[in-house]
Amino acid sequence: MSYQGKVLRIDLSTGKAEAEDLNEQWARAYLGGKGLALKYLYEELETGINPLSSDNKLILMTGPLTGTIVPNSGKLAIAAKSPATGTVLDCSIGGSIASEIKYAGYDAIIVEGASKLPVYICIEDDRVSFCSAKNVWGKGAHETEHMLSEKYNQAKALVIGQAGENKVPMSCINTDLYRQAGRGGIGAVMGSKNLKAIVVKGTGSVRVPDTRKFMVAMNKYKREDTLTDSNLWASEDGTSMLVDLANNTGTLPTRNFQKSTFEGHTNINASSIKEQLKAKKACFACPLACGNYVNFGCTEVEGPEYETLALCGSNCEIDDLEAVVEFNRLCDDYGLDTISTGNTVAFAMELAEKGVHDFGLQFGSVESYLKAPGLIALQQDEGKELSKGVKYLSEKYGGKEYAMQSKGLEFPGYEPRGSWAMSLAYATSDRGACHMRAWPIGEEAYGSLDPFTIENKAKLVKNQQDEYAFKFSAIFCSFWALSADVQADILTKALGYEVTVSDLYKIGERICNLARLFNQNEGFSGKDDVLPDRLFEDELLDAELNRGPLPRSEFLKMLKEYYDIRGWDEEGCIPEKLIADLGL
């Protein structure tokens, strides 16, 4: 079967690295990826630890399909307790690093403790070396990755930029230059361990029970299920195609969520990006290749992705694509999450507009905007305060009602007043406001469901959360819209024992509850499933939309329904019986 059966445990405090057996019982109950990473985290972390202390752990988890020829199976889950929110945190990163871990012989790498001096780890099969990072510490993620790939031929690396080194709560982990584990300050966890990079090269392999049969079946899925109309948007335009769709449906965050359409959207949409497209780039084993490498001569990036175009473009009222590309490149190189960074910059712009506090940032003004990533990552001047994110800023300077965050994580690029179920998705996401736990906007504003009713939406969000949870544990990339039946069939063929659709839904439910339980133990409950007042009190300023706020009573009704469907109590807590039933 397609697990390797080994976990590599690295203790940076002692310089020890040892392989141990994968907990097979947990692997059955949580598959891999997100689920299994969270299980290890839940079992191994003490409650109440400081996420930036040596007590936190960084868990890199592959899935049972990683390293095989299954389309879109190239992603890696990275988990830790979040420095941004104090919640559980798992991120997903593409590129080619996940398969290297598997080929090196491991399903997972768990990094514990903290190094006294800046180091990077190099893993070549069963050889683990701890190397001084003094030549790369203080350098950007891009230069670091170039230097490491030159030194270690054919190896892949996870690296942090200066933001991670400086423990910025919106810092990310990079690989293949432009692929990120972005949210919740996962880069700061590496930085707090004095760990600049993890280099991996694997010369082993991954096996499945019947390779020939497996390949015939997977090639058929690739042709008939992956490279089909419902997924080809990814190769055609990539996520930038959402700019027009979001603008046309009134869901494109603009001017710090004051508006949801953007006059300049045609300057930052898919066709504008296409004009600068130099090459398409895929993650490992992905036939869709959503990556757009654009180069303006003076700046370049793989992207920008929709979230960047929304948060760092329209939300800051920047319609100059070259400026957005440069902002994106700076964030990637410094190692900053573009969602939280763009959202925070836009919030600071509104603070200035309202005369609350002046961080030197104004809507639509490119010069100061392009300075922000550097100031934030390097902790200089105003950047030191900005780096702490909108929750902190709003509590210190004001503007709580328009601080677009939940549980301390900044909103991604979807306006909930134009797609009501997104409010529930943000409020109940395990790591704070997130579009990768449920994405009901795909069914509402972008699909055929009425976006302005809460009817059946609690169930929709609950089901999507469960579905995303097992899909990210298998691991499949979210851009292949494959059914649970197909997932079950692929897993069965790879593992050599039957995985049913009902197993998958059970696994998904178990994962969502485990994440909730982690947060519950940390003191989170229904009181934290809250959203900023702007959504409930402010009309969107786009005159032509004539769109009012989301009625708070409707949101609360939907939230209560959601708790009921989940089997949680009125405070949004998981009852003992459910904890026992799910085997948590």
Add this chain to the structure above:
Amino acid sequence: MKVLAFHPEKCTGCQLCALACSGQNEDQFNPRLARLRIASEYNDQGINVEGHTCDLGMSCVEACPTGAIFLKNNRLAYDQEKCTYCGLCIDICPNKVIVRKKDSIGVCVQCMACVKWCPNEALTIEEVSN
């Protein structure tokens, strides 16, 4: 005679070709076990796409001291019994697409798995004169 041709402008670097080659010929997955080498990687000049496939240049056939690698029906063939595993073929192959294994080597036999798996027609099989 037909040979594999690589079209870098169509390649996205997904490695499905190399995965298919290793699965088909080695019964396991790792692109390093493939009888072709494809890379699409960023360097400080931007993106660099490179591909190496067997062009039937025959240097391995000519170099093999025991005739373990030979041409059969216009494709390479390999006879493990004759192979002394000297490694000369691996060393001499200008494209570095011969796989070194424990007690044998692997040459491209034009099984076409890579061509079948490439989602972008970046690999094709084309007629060339002998």
